[in-house]
Amino acid sequence: MTIKVLVVDDSSFFRRRLTEILAADPELEVIDTANNGQQAVEKAIALKPDVITMDIEMPVMDGITAVREIMRQQRTPILMFSSLTHEGAKATLDALDAGAVDFLPKKFEDIARDKDDAVALLRQRVKAVARRRPIARSGAVTRPALTRSAFERPKLSxxxxxxxxxxxxxxxxxxxxxxxxxxxxxxxxxxxxxxxxxxxxxxxxxxxxxxxxxxxxxxxxxxxxxxxxxxxxxxxxxxxxxxxxxxxxxxxxxxxxxxxxxxxxxxxxxxxxxxxxxxxxxxxxxxxxxxxxxxxxxxxxxxxxxxxxxxxxxxxxxxxxxxxxxxxxxxxxxxxxxxxxxxxxxxxxxxxxxxxxxxxxxxxxxxxxxxx
Missing domain, CATH: 3.40.50.180 (Methylesterase CheB, C-terminal domain)
Incomplete structure (x- = not known):
């Protein structure tokens, strides 16, 4: 089964670029996009994606508020995209505190020096966070399905x-x-x-x-x-x-x-x-x-x-x-x-x-x- 992704960003260029990158992986399927946080909440509830990629600064409803609302109504793993600035850092930490699972720099050259490496890491990160349900912030931990990481079990001395x-x-x-x-x-x-x-x-x-x-x-x-x-x-x-x-x-x-x-x-x-x-x-x-x-x-x-x-x-x-x-x-x-x-x-x-x-x-x- 493919991993269903909802892409959220107010930039049509970034939505299109991200969609193309993710859709080129046979394990990933972009089921829809949204251009603001309010749309993200509505589509998260209606479509029940496996993972959401989320921008922070958007009109109508910002990404942090959207994360908080999605965690309240339709708990879904969310990967934030952030600018590598001091303000971007503070906002990203707020998003993680609201319930987002992980984050990546919005500029691909900040993810990895090589473009192909950046694309591979992006896809890998989306797959990784999609396999886990978000950890409850109240103290109770949601038990996820068991998964295995892709590395060989080493021989023990x-x-x-x-x-x-x-x-x-x-x-x-x-x-x-x-x-x-x-x-x-x-x-x-x-x-x-x-x-x-x-x-x-x-x-x-x-x-x-x-x-x-x-x-x-x-x-x-x-x-x-x-x-x-x-x-x-x-x-x-x-x-x-x-x-x-x-x-x-x-x-x-x-x-x-x-x-x-x-x-x-x-x-x-x-x-x-x-x-x-x-x-x-x-x-x-x-x-x-x-x-x-x-x-x-x-x-x-x-x-x-x-x-x-x-x-x-x-x-x-x-x-x-x-x-x-x-x-x-x-x-x-x-x-x-x-x-x-x-x-x-x-x-x-x-x-x-x-x-x-x-x-x-x-x-x-x-x-x-x-x-x-």
Whole structure:
């Protein structure tokens, strides 16, 4: 069966261009278009598409209001298109908060350097978000149909085969802290990550005993606005990481978009290094693998790393290195992920110590690091 797409944008040129790109994929079918948010709401209810692509600035009803109304009346996965500006970032974060699943830059050259790569990524992203029902913002999680990400299950090393089975999410109160001592909490995520991170970070207490490093796949124009938003909602301090920042307990450092964030120094006086990365071999900037790997060399077995919702497998190799040093790896469960790619890569590689649902991740983190 094809994935039914509703394209919403007030630009006839963009609607036509996007329709042509999506319709050229045999797995996708553009069933209709809309030129404002009010039409989008009406057609979402009438046509029940599998996914909606949505502009933000439109006449009659803007995209954020339309997202909120669609989530109220006809819950549908929505992919936002945004300008890479500070105002565009704020509006996109508002749209995600309203219920949109993910976003992409509206200019295709901002999606990828090569046009063919941009087109392929766009189609891939539409397919990925279409397979997931949006996560309820009230706290209850809508359980989606099970899906598989397109990557091969790697062979497990003898060491991992002999390791104990991971702790799976269970009923409230079933979690038991490991008793392990940590000096750093790291969280890596991609598609669906902004809302997942917001839910976790805002639930942490002001006296949280560890520094926190956050790696979210996000454009450079967005990370500053996202850090500011998290800081305003949280009891802990959240900031966009800067070069030479010293890691301090109770502070969360968000990796800047378009760059790589590494950890250097010693486990008692670690600092962040923010570096430009023009390498065409590195897909993600920031990359979870790169930051996780650098932390393994500094903190060895004293890291608690969490991999949340996201496409692909970024974080798997960094987690493998952390695991080799004796650190612990948690992964989000499939039911609460927007896209079960990155956590599935962790689970399939045999690297997962604990599987957690988004709803109880914060409480379990607090229990784990405080041995409560």
């Amino acid at each position: 003898e060491r991992l085969q002999e390791s104990s089975a991971p702790v799976r999410s269970g009923a409230a109160g079933s979690f038991k802290a490991s008793g392990k001592k940590y000096k750093l909490l790291m969280i890596g995520t991609s598609t669906g990550g902004p809302i997942a991170l917001q839910r976790i970070i805002t639930a942490l207490p002001a006296n949280f005993p560890l520094p926190i490093v956050l790696i979210q796949h996000m454009p450079a124009a967005f990370t500053g606005a996202f850090a500011t938003r998290l800081n305003g909602l949280s009891k802990i301090t959240v900031k966009e990481a800067q070069d030479n920042d010293l890691l301090k307990a109770g502070v969360a450092y968000l990796a800047p978009g378009g760059k790589q964030m590494l950890i250097e120094g010693s486990d008692n006086q670690a600092k962040l290094r923010i570096k430009e990365d023009d390498s065409p071999r590195i897909t993600f900037k920031p990359s979870v693998d790169i930051t996780f790997g650098s932390a393994a060399r500094v903190f060895k077995d004293q890291v608690l790393a969490v991999v949340l919702t996201g496409m692909g497998a970024d974080g798997r190799e960094g987690a493998r290195l952390l695991k080799q040093y004796g650190s612990r790896i948690w992964a989000q469960d499939e039911a609460s992920c927007v896209v079960y790619g990155m956590p599935q890569a962790i689970a399939a590689a045999g690297l997962m110590d604990v599987e957690v649902s988004l709803a109880d991740t914060a409480s379990k983190l607090i229990a784990e690091v405080t041995h409560g």
